[in-house]
Amino acid sequence: MTVSTPTALPTSGPPIASARRRWAALVVLMLPVLLVSVDNTALSFAVPSLARDLQPSATQLLWLVDAYPLVLAALLVPMGSVGDRVGRRRLLLVGATGFALVSAAAAFAPSAGWLVAARASLGFFGAMLMPATLSLLRNIFTDAQERRKAIAVWAAGFSGGAALGPIVGGWLLEHYEWGSIFLMAVPVLVPLLLLGPVLLPESRDPDPGPVDPAAIVLAVLALGGLVFAVKAAGAGDGLLVVLVAAGVGVAAGVTFVRRMLTRPQPMLDVRLFRNRVFSGALATNLVAVFAFVGFIFFLSQHLQLVAGHSPMVAGWLMVPGLFTTIVFGLLAVRLVGPLTPAQVVVLGLLLNAAGYAVVALLGSEGTLLALLGGFVILSAGVGMAETISNDLALSAVPPEKAGAASAVSEMAYEVGAVLGVAVLGTLLNVAYRTGVDVPSGLPDDQAALAGETLAGAVEVAQSWPGAVGEALLASAASAFDHGVLLTAGVGAVLTAVMALVARRALRD
Incomplete structure (x- = not known):
């Protein structure tokens, strides 16, 4: 594909010639990045609290996690196109305002259904935030080496936010209700709204494509139908429902x-x-995030509901793995030179596979050391693969297409997050439901709750002290951890196959 020469894209706002202004602009752009990544991992830690308070079904529990990235992924490309037309800075500020307002409303959702709707609304405004940050970076940092460093910092922001998420979320959940997870978006976005108009240059595509409402609907139906089919299959909704949704x-x-x-x-x-x-x-970006989010989904539940740690302790136990993504994301920039970008990406994917393999082979009965060690190995691979794959995706297209390219790159990230929970989470739910042995004598509603999710089983067991509660807890923990072994095996195979694909696709 022929790549055109760079053009002067910013159309208004302060100049970006000053290095100090460029890096100050990067700091401002990191605020929504940190917010989104903190929110994702903090929400994973809030799942047990949400499950106890709102009592969602297993499918609703998956939708609570997936509604946001699903809507966001479906709308990233349309919003990237809107940003190319109306201005990327303007779209960023509109999205930040809406995200803050909906986050405040989500904190007080009265039911699981309302919270799913709020999460979907957050996806709508989040779709305005993410492509704008990456496309503005592409146009602010025109030097290739400087841009690679900026993208490494951008990717490290995702990892840093993921590392802060469990700590911040754990502290909030120990002192406040789960709604505090959503309220923290407000103080993070206020500085962006104040400093963005001053530090960020406006930029747009001089010849943008039109916004296409029919295409937006098709994008939502395509992604939503496939994800719904996966969840319906896991919930046992019947072959016809699965086939219709997939079709x-x-x-x-x-x-x-x-x-x-x-x-x-x-x-x-x-x-x-x-x-x-x-x-x-x-594809590399999608699979790396798929592996990362899927691992966090079951690890956060194991630490709290099986190992019995408080949210704060569980958060600190995950920090070494999450911090590793930052270190290896920055290290990946230095490795390009001694190694080709393709070799760095393949190495990262192989580390993803190795992290899952450690759990599949050594994590029998939920061995904590194997789970945390596997997470550290996998996190190193995610940091490497994600940083270089993002840079490759942006540098492979003309600069005037930065909005579209960054939107597609973000879409790959969010689709990976959706599928990580949908596919691996569904496998885990199926393994749990088929493996748990609910003691006889429980009321029908409690038996159904215990047989649906691990959080439900823990809640029911706490109301039945003695042998019945102990038997239910032991069976639920065993079923959950056997499901973890299954999902880890699937994750190892998928990431190893992707390493072979990336070696061929990126070798030039």
Whole structure:
């Protein structure tokens, strides 16, 4: 694919020639990045508290985690296109305002259904935030080496936020209700709203494609249909429901691509995917995040509900692994030189596979050392693969397409997060439901709750002291940890296969 020469993209606002101003702008852009990553891991730690207070079903529990990244992933490309048209800084500030307001409302959701709706609304405004941050970076840092460092810091912000999430979330959950997890978005976004207009230059595509409402609907149907099919299969909703949902998703996806190919100014130039480096980098990003989010989903529950640690202690136990993503994300920049970018990415994916393999082979009966050690190894690989794959995806396209490319790159990240919970979480739920042995004599509602989720079993067991409660806890913990072994094996295979694909796709 022919890459055009860089052009002067910013159309208004302060100049970006000053190095001090460029790095100050990066600091401002890190605020929404930190917020989103803190929110994701902190919410994972709030799952047990949410489950106790709102009593969602197993499927609702997955949707509580997945509603936000699902909507966000479906709207990232449309919002990237909107940012190219109306201005990326303007879209960033609108998204920050909406995100803060909805976060405050989500803190007081009265039921699981309301919270799912609030999380979906956060995805709508989050879709305005993320592509704007990365596309503004692409246009602020025009020097390749400087841009790589900036993207490494950007990726480290995701990892740093993920590391802070368990600590901040653990402290909040020990002192306040789960709603405090959402309220923390407000003080983080206020500095962005004050400093963004001063430090961030406005930029837009001089020849943007039109916003396409039909394409937005197709994108939502495509991703939503496929994720719904995965969850329906895990919930045992019947083959017909699964096939219909999957069929809707596939048909919408095919129609979306055909529509983009036939329109004179498509919302997303799908021809970008003909660039093998661009497509390979996106696939790498998706699988790395898939592995990372899926691991956090079951590790956070094991630490609190099986090992019995408080949210704060569980958060500190995860910090070494999450901090490793920062270190190895920055190290990846230095490795490019002695190694090719493709070799760094492949090494990262192999570390992902090794982290899951440690759990699958050594994590029998929930051995804590194997779980935490595997998480450290996997986190090192995520830091390496994500940093370099993001840089490869952005540098493979013309700078005037930075908005679209960054939106697609963010979409890959969020789709990976959705599928990590949907696929691995569904496998874990199926293994738990088929493996748990609920003692006889429990009331029907309590038996159903205990057989649905690990959090439900813990809640029921606490109301039945003695042999019945102990037997239920032991069976639930064993079923959950056997499900962890299954999901770890699947994760190891998928990431190892992706390493082979990346080696071929990125070798040039």
